[in-house]
Amino acid sequence: MRRFLKRVVPEDAAIRTNLSWKLSAAIALVGALVAIALSLVVHNAARVSMLNSARDVADSRVQLAQRMYESGRTRTLWGKIDDPAIPRDLLEKVMEGRRATYVSEGAHGVPDIWAAVPLKDGRVLSLHTPFTDHSAEVMKDLDQALIIGSISVVLGGSALGVLIGGQLSRRLRKAAAAANRVAQGETDVRVRDAIGGVVRDETDDLARAVDAMADALQERLEAERRVTADIAHELRTPVTGLLTAAELLPPGRPTELVLDRAKAMRTLVEDVLEVARLDSTSERAELQDIMLGEFVTRRVTAKDSDVEVRVVHESEVTTDPRRLERVLFNLLANAARHGRPPIQVSVEGRVIRVRDHGPGFPEKLLAEGPSRFRTGSSDRSGHGHGLGLTIAAGQARVLGARLTFRNVRPTGAPEHIPAEGAVAVLWLPEHAPTNTGSFPMPPLSGK
Numbered sequence: 277m278r279r280f281l282k283r284v285v286p287e288d289a290a291i292r293t294n295l296s297w298k299l300s301a302a303i304a305l306v307g308a309l310v311a312i313a314l315s316l317v318v319h320n321a322a323r324v325s326m327l328n329s330a331r332d333v334a335d336s337r338v339q340l341a342q343r344m345y346e347s348g349r350t351r352t353l354w355g356k357i358d359d360p361a362i363p364r365d366l367l368e369k370v371m372e373g374r375r376a377t378y379v380s381e382g383a384h385g386v387p388d389i390w391a392a393v394p395l396k397d398g399r400v401l402s403l404h405t406p407f408t409d410h411s412a413e414v415m416k417d418l419d420q421a422l423i424i425g426s427i428s429v430v431l432g433g434s435a436l437g438v439l440i441g442g443q444l445s446r447r448l449r450k451a452a453a454a455a456n457r458v459a460q461g462e463t464d465v466r467v468r469d470a471i472g473g474v475v476r477d478e479t480d481d482l483a484r485a486v487d488a489m490a491d492a493l494q495e496r497l498e499a500e501r502r503v504t505a506d507i508a509h510e511l512r513t514p515v516t517g518l519l520t521a522a523e524l525l526p527p528g529r530p531t532e533l534v535l536d537r538a539k540a541m542r543t544l545v546e547d548v549l550e551v552a553r554l555d556s557t558s559e560r561a562e563l564q565d566i567m568l569g570e571f572v573t574r575r576v577t578a579k580d581s582d583v584e585v586r587v588v589h590e591s592e593v594t595t596d597p598r599r600l601e602r603v604l605f606n607l608l609a610n611a612a613r614h615g616r617p618p619i620q621v622s623v624e625g626r627v628i629r630v631r632d633h634g635p636g637f638p639e640k641l642l643a644e645g646p647s648r649f650r651t652g653s654s655d656r657s658g659h660g661h662g663l664g665l666t667i668a669a670g671q672a673r674v675l676g677a678r679l680t681f682r683n684v685r686p687t688g689a690p691e692h693i694p695a696e697g698a699v700a701v702l703w704l705p706e707h708a709p710t711n712t713g714s715f716p717m718p719p720l721s722g723k
Contacts, residue, residue: 299444300437307433311426322418327387330405331377334391338375338403342393345401355391355403362402363390370394370402447471447479451486458490511545548663561596561674568593568704569623575601576608576621583608588624593704599671600704603679604628606668607700615698626704636683636695645669645681668700676705 341355366378370392378390392402454470467483467490519538525531569587576585604621607630611619615632622629646665665681672679679702683695 297438297441299441300434303433303437304430307429308426311429315422315426318422319415319419323415326415327379327389330389331379331391334389334403334405335375335377337405338391338393338401341403342395342401345395355401357395357399357401359400359402359404361404362392362400366390366392366402367400370400444479451479451483454483455486455490458486463490463494515542515545544663561599561676563594564597565592565594566597567591568626568628571597571600572604572621572623572628575604579605579608580612580619582617582619584618584620586620586622588622590623591625593626595675595677595704599675603668603671603675603677603702604630606664606671607702610664610668610700611698626706628702628704629699630702631684631697631699633697636698637681641665642681642683672702676707678703 338355345357363378363380366376369376369378371394373394375393376391378392380388380390386406389405390402392400395401450471451467454465454467457465458467467486468480471479471483515538519535519542522531522534522538525534567590569590573585573587576583608619608621611630611632611634615634618633620629620631622631646669669679679700682699682701684697684699685693685695
């Protein structure tokens, strides 16, 4: 069976264009076509009208010449008798006994006007006059006016297209920016309010649809969060009771196994409750002024003396020490579980880096960020539930900080070369988060 493969063009390779220029080009093209068509129609109509007028004049003159010839006044006769240069088509009509006029192409494209009439003696009287210079000048001026008018129409249409397209493009850009803010978690943003304007068009319909979708999605996420929190809260009591009962068992290997699993279950329930609280965006930081390098050194050393801590540049920060410690310990636990020693922590100003020398973060985590119940290892058995980095990222948001992840590869090495380690970087904000929940984000700089 023959298979047809659809070629997918990468987003970076796609050609990006501007809506206003597209609309301008379309209007300019239509205007040019209309202007050319009208110019041709006007040119041909004017030419035909002027030729008809010239033929009428020639016909009147040949009739006057016929009367002069038949009255015997041949000395001042206009025209020629039996002119050999008379066009064949005109001669055939005259031989049928009819008076006729004829237009032929002359030198340099200037038409010649012929008029002929049969005489009583069987001869043919013809009159030949070229298209007048005045008429040719009139046609030339008309053509110039049509060309100037066509150019003006094209330029005016292009300007109108840029104006209309620019307004539409600005509305769409505002809608896209507002939609991106909604995607980043700003649930109070409304696309319709962002685009503004009095005129109602399809952009407003799109904005209302996006707002409705965002509201529905927010309601669904909130419902899922409540369900998750309720389940975890209901599990806390029986898990606590199970742990208490396990501690009453007689010492031995079975008791150790039961206690280990009960503690793991209690940790999981507490983590799920913490994720639910962070998802509710109601958490607020309790701020204190601390010396960051000293704080990290003391906490990390107390947690694991094998971890190397290096303070490159000391800095005083205003943050929540409890939440900062939670982020730091979760990063260390992830490095110990999925990486390999040595594990290194460095403090440089407001930036904390945690590095291990393991296989690195999965590409999906680097692309999409931490996700609950997705671990940092392809082998999930015995490697946690993927909540550590999710909690770290959530606590970082409460602190107004930014948590990034990257892998360490040799300089210039391609992507298929295995990583030499993983680095998690916590960027603390220059200004402390406010009580209103407005967290200033630090700029992207450094690695």
